[in-house]
Amino acid sequence: MVTTDTTATTPVGFRQAFRKDLENWDPNCPHSWNSKVAWSTLWVTTFNLVLAFIIWYLPGALVPTLGTLTGWNLSDTQSYWLLAMPGLSGGILRLVWMTLPPMVGTRKMLVLSTLLMLIPFLGWTWVVTLPQQPAYGLLLALALAAGIGGGVFSGYMPSTSYFFPKSRQGTALGLQAGIGNFGVSIVQFVVPWAIGFSMFGIAGQISRTTSGEQEVWLQNPGLIFIPFAVIGFILAWTMLKSVPMKSNIKQQFDIFNNKHTWLMTMQYVLTFGIFSGLAGTFGMLLKSQFGPEYIKWVFLGALVGSLVRMSWGPLCDRFGGGIWTFVAGVGMAVSAGVVLYGQVSAGADGPSFAVFMTGMLMIFFFAGIGNASTFKQMPMIFNARQAGGVIGWTAGIAAFGPFLFSIAFSYLSREMVFSIVIIYALACAATSWHFYARPGAEAKS
Structure with a gap:
């Protein structure tokens, strides 16, 4: 139960319009919960989460295009390292953001996060207009800065869990994470479209492809999204409130004494780690x-995963998350097997595009199911304060997915990478069945 330190008896609905902190807030008690406050918090936070995923994956959408520009001679290895940097910093920053909700509150955290996200938005808008390739270190620094968008997830999701009763957290968190993940497909869809026309008379750059030369405007995606980031800041400043649930760093670290913290980390690395890694x-x-x-x-993978994650929350509320996490593990193993088959059976003309896309979209589909089900499980397995910490921790570790997959594809064969995915997915499915899904499971959820 989430409570405040105040002894005031005024109903929550009366004072909340005049305070930035909610009083007498207990989402599991109908008399101490205001659904309007909860849902408005969800939608404002989700709007900003979409922007966070957009900036996190903006380098991944731009980098493949940079290699075709005159003056931008990026090798595949350099490109993969640029794709890896947002995952590296995003994972590290998630470990920081996971501690913020009970320390600074939802409102302050959102305001600060949105302001910080403007830095990589502005940086990537500027650097792609340079006539020649800048120092590679600058590109790496901006790629690292984009990780801010990945880091904030571990603060946004736990803070949202404070606002909803356990019976609705599967739906609420599924909606927030699912819609937030749309930021990946949005940026991957918008970049190829937006770079094709001029805005405000700004000059473009020449891109050379197999079909000839064409002018592109790589600064357009940043210019398009910056106003939305400003709107996100205004919404957070004016509309959000905080649940005054305080705990220090030492108190938050008690989650590591529970074995289910580590087991759920394993499950979420399977689902979101692979989703984020392959999307990047x-x-x-x-x-x-x-x-x-x-x-x-490229946008189709994240689109499929996001749609499934958003829509599977109610099913997880109804049937429990454990069984769906098991299904996700088995499904991802089979899906990776389809991709692996396409690789090993490739003829002289290379892998079949149809087989590759089928297997990849299947992976994203089952990852979406698992992303929804794990977020249903954690509030059921842990108490309210610990659940927020576990959500933040597992999300932080899984955020290293883009980094790990970028390094893996740079140094390992695709056959090896997808073989590892199959083995790991089956191990996670067995763990989920034993601890969370089977009849009489230790922590059936």
């Missing part, structure tokens, strides 16, 4: 295997 490298995989013209399909 999907464009380079398409470009390197099938050609630059296939990058236009």
